[in-house]
Amino acid sequence: MKTIIKSLIIAGLATATYAKSPASAPAENLINAQRVSNINIANISPNDSIWRSAKTASVILYPQTTIKLNDAKANAANKDNKAKVAKVSAVYNNSAIAFKITWKDDTQSVQNGYKSDVYPDGFAMQVPVSFNDPKKLPYIGMGSEGRPVLVHLTKAVSLHYEPNGNGDIEHQINPHNTNAFGSDLKNYDDKVNKLGKQTYSRAFISEGFRSMTEIKDGSDTFGMKMVYDAKNKTWTGVVAKKLRDGEADLSKYGAIPVSFAIWDGDKLNRGGVKRLSSWVAVKLQGKAGGDALVKELTSKPKGDAKAGQAQVEAMCASCHTLSAAKQATSAYMAPNLNNIGGYSTNAYLAESIKDPEAVVVPGYNRNAHKSLAWYNLDAKTGKRTTIMPPMMSDDKSINDAVAYLKTLKAEVEK
Numbered sequence: 001m002k003t004i005i006k007s008l009i010i011a012g013l014a015t016a017t018y019a020k021s022p023a024s025a026p027a028e029n030l031i032n033a034q035r036v037s038n039i040n041i042a043n044i045s046p047n048d049s050i051w052r053s054a055k056t057a058s059v060i061l062y063p064q065t066t067i068k069l070n071d072a073k074a075n076a077a078n079k080d081n082k083a084k085v086a087k088v089s090a091v092y093n094n095s096a097i098a099f100k101i102t103w104k105d106d107t108q109s110v111q112n113g114y115k116s117d118v119y120p121d122g123f124a125m126q127v128p129v130s131f132n133d134p135k136k137l138p139y140i141g142m143g144s145e146g147r148p149v150l151v152h153l154t155k156a157v158s159l160h161y162e163p164n165g166n167g168d169i170e171h172q173i174n175p176h177n178t179n180a181f182g183s184d185l186k187n188y189d190d191k192v193n194k195l196g197k198q199t200y201s202r203a204f205i206s207e208g209f210r211s212m213t214e215i216k217d218g219s220d221t222f223g224m225k226m227v228y229d230a231k232n233k234t235w236t237g238v239v240a241k242k243l244r245d246g247e248a249d250l251s252k253y254g255a256i257p258v259s260f261a262i263w264d265g266d267k268l269n270r271g272g273v274k275r276l277s278s279w280v281a282v283k284l285q286g287k288a289g290g291d292a293l294v295k296e297l298t299s300k301p302k303g304d305a306k307a308g309q310a311q312v313e314a315m316c317a318s319c320h321t322l323s324a325a326k327q328a329t330s331a332y333m334a335p336n337l338n339n340i341g342g343y344s345t346n347a348y349l350a351e352s353i354k355d356p357e358a359v360v361v362p363g364y365n366r367n368a369h370k371s372l373a374w375y376n377l378d379a380k381t382g383k384r385t386t387i388m389p390p391m392m393s394d395d396k397s398i399n400d401a402v403a404y405l406k407t408l409k410a411e412v413e414k
C-alpha cells in the first residue's frame with residue numbers, strides 16, 4: 001500500500017490557532033488556498049511551516065439529521081446538537097493540496113480496541129471525483145449514483161492491531177500465550193508494539209449510502225493526522241492529497257468543492273450521525289478558473305423565504321419533518337429536513353424539488369421500515385425510484401421554497 005499515513009499524536013503539540021484566528025467575517029463557504037512550495041503529504045502536520053501563509057476561513061458544520069438511527073441512546077445524545085464553527089485553512093502547489101481544520105470538542109474520545117458501542121472522535125474531508133457542472137455536485141452525504149466522491153477519513157484510535165497476514169493476531173496481542181519471561185518478554189512486547197498501529201486513516205470512493213468502498217491499492221495518495229489540544233479543548237486535523245492520482249484529477253481546476261465532517265465519539269457519532277458542512281468552494285489563489293463554482297457556492301438564494309415557507313408547510317410537511325415544532329407523522333417517512341439548509345446547496349435543493357429522481361437518498365434501514373421505504377427497488381436492475389413526486393415546476397415557487405429550506409438549520413454553538 002503506497003498510501004502513507006503519519007501516526008496520530010494524541011496529546012501535546014499545542015495548536016492554539018482556534019482561539020487566535022481573526023474575528024473578521026470572510027465570505028461564508030469560501031476558502032482561499034495559498035500557494036506554497038512544498039507539501040509533505042506523508043508527514044503532513046499541523047505544525048508545518050506551510051500553514052504560516054495560509055488564510056483561515058470559518059466553515060460551519062451542521063448536525064446531519066437526514067436519517068433517524070435505530071439507536072435510542074445515540075438519538076437522545078444528539079437530540080439538541082448545535083452547529084459547530086470550524087476554522088479551516090488550505091494550501092496547494094502543483095502536485096498537492098492540504099487542509100487544516102480546527103474545531104472545539106470538550107471531550108477527547110479515543111477508541112480503544114473495537115468494541116461495538118464505543119466511538120472515537122474523527123474527521124473527514126470529501127471531494128467530488130469530477131465537477132464540471134457546479135449545479136450538479138454529488139449528494140453531500142456521500143456521493144450519489146453517477147456522482148462519486150472521494151472521502152478521506154481519520155479517527156482517534158489508541159494502539160491497536162490489525163491482522164498481519166500470518167494468522168497469529170492472538171499471539172501478537174497476548175503475552176500470556178508466549179511462555180516468555182524477563183528480557184524475552186520485553187523483547188516480545190517491543191515486537192508487539194511495533195506491529196501495533198496508532199492511526200486510522202482511510203480513503204474511500206463512494207456513490208451513495210452503503211456504497212463506500214475503501215481504496216486499498218494505494219492509487220489515492222494522501223496523509224492525515226489529528227492532534228488534540230487538551231488546554232483549549234480543540235482538535236486540529238490535517239489532510240493532504242495529491243491533486244492528481246488514480247481516482248481523480250483535481251489539478252485542472254481553479255476552484256475545488258470540498259466538504260468536511262466531524263464525529264464526536266462520546267455522543268456515539270458514527271456513519272450518518274455527525275456534523276457535516278455544505279460544499280465549500282476552495283479557490284486556488286493565482287490559478288485561473290473556477291469562478292462559476294465559487295459563485296454557485298457563495299451566492300444567497302434568490303427566492304422569498306416567507307412565501308416558500310407557506311408552500312413547503314402545505315405541500316411537504318406530511319412526509320418531511322421541517323423543525324422540532326413541525327414533525328412529520330413518522331420520523332422514518334422521509335429525510336428530516338431540520339438542518340437541510342445548513343449542509344445543502346441551493347442547486348441541490350432546487351433539483352430535489354423539481355426532479356427528486358436525480359438523487360435518491362436511500363434511507364437508513366429499508367428492512368426495518370418496510371412500509372415506509374423511501375424508494376422502490378427494481379429487483380432486476382437494482383435501480384432505485386423515489387417515492388417523492390416532483391413537487392413544483394415553476395421557477396418562482398422553487399426559488400421561494402429553496403429560500404425557505406435554506407433557513408432550516410441548527411443554531412451555531414457559542
Ligand code: HEC
Nearest residue numbers: 066315316319334335352353356359360361374386388391
Ligand atoms: C410523499 C412523501 C413526500 C413528499 C410530499 C415530499 N417529499 Fe421530499 N422526499 C421524500 C422522500 C421519501 C425522499 C428521499 C428519497 C429521495 O431522495 O427522493 C425525499 C427527499 C427530499 C429531499 C432530499 C433530502 C436530503 O436529505 O438530501 C428534499 C430536499 C426534499 N425531499 C424536499 C421536499 C420538498 C421541498 C417537498 C415539498 C415541496 C417534498 N420534499 C415533498 C418524500 C416526500
